[in-house]
Amino acid sequence: MLIPTDEQIRALHERHAPTPEAFERVYTHCRAVCEAAEQLLVRAAPGVNADLVRAGCLLHDIGVYRLYGPDGRLDGSRYVSHGVLGHELLAEEGLSETLCRFCSHHTGVGLTSEDVRSQGLPVPVADYLAESPEEELVMYADKFHSKSEPPVFLTAASFAAKVRRFGPDKELRFKELVERHGEPDLAALSDSYGHRVV
Numbered sequence: 001m002l003i004p005t006d007e008q009i010r011a012l013h014e015r016h017a018p019t020p021e022a023f024e025r026v027y028t029h030c031r032a033v034c035e036a037a038e039q040l041l042v043r044a045a046p047g048v049n050a051d052l053v054r055a056g057c058l059l060h061d062i063g064v065y066r067l068y069g070p071d072g073r074l075d076g077s078r079y080v081s082h083g084v085l086g087h088e089l090l091a092e093e094g095l096s097e098t099l100c101r102f103c104s105h106h107t108g109v110g111l112t113s114e115d116v117r118s119q120g121l122p123v124p125v126a127d128y129l130a131e132s133p134e135e136e137l138v139m140y141a142d143k144f145h146s147k148s149e150p151p152v153f154l155t156a157a158s159f160a161a162k163v164r165r166f167g168p169d170k171e172l173r174f175k176e177l178v179e180r181h182g183e184p185d186l187a188a189l190s191d192s193y194g195h196r197v198v
């Protein structure tokens, strides 16, 4: 499988970002997630494809660009669909299914068809659960940074509190991930990005 280079991925972001601000917001987040994942990779099981994790992190949120309206504002009401939109975008660009899946399978700690049905989410009814070790790492690393205004890094405790409102099963799933992968060094990331840790 062909894994795009960092430069190719950056060019893809630049091509699809509706505004320089959107690019800055989404691409910076993707880079922060990538650095968090690279720290976690050190502890990951041998055999995890580091190049694939890197590309997955840099690509995972590219679908967010499709949520910007003509007024340059993000449509937050359909935010959950950014994963599926990113999958479609990368498929249209000719990227492999393995790469497309990083977009559609990174939301929260994983969406089940039951979640989609019971919460009436604006995505096709299906399971969107990270399956490969690479998908799991991208999905997990994503939880430690938020594209909020201003962007922030989140500790495991902060994300656990956030995910709790989606049910105790989601919080438990996140805690299992914390046990398996540990936490990235957010102080170092916070220094290099200038984003606060909350």
Ligand SMILES: [Fe+2]
Binding pocket: 029, 033, 060, 061, 142
């Ligand atoms: Fe993300």
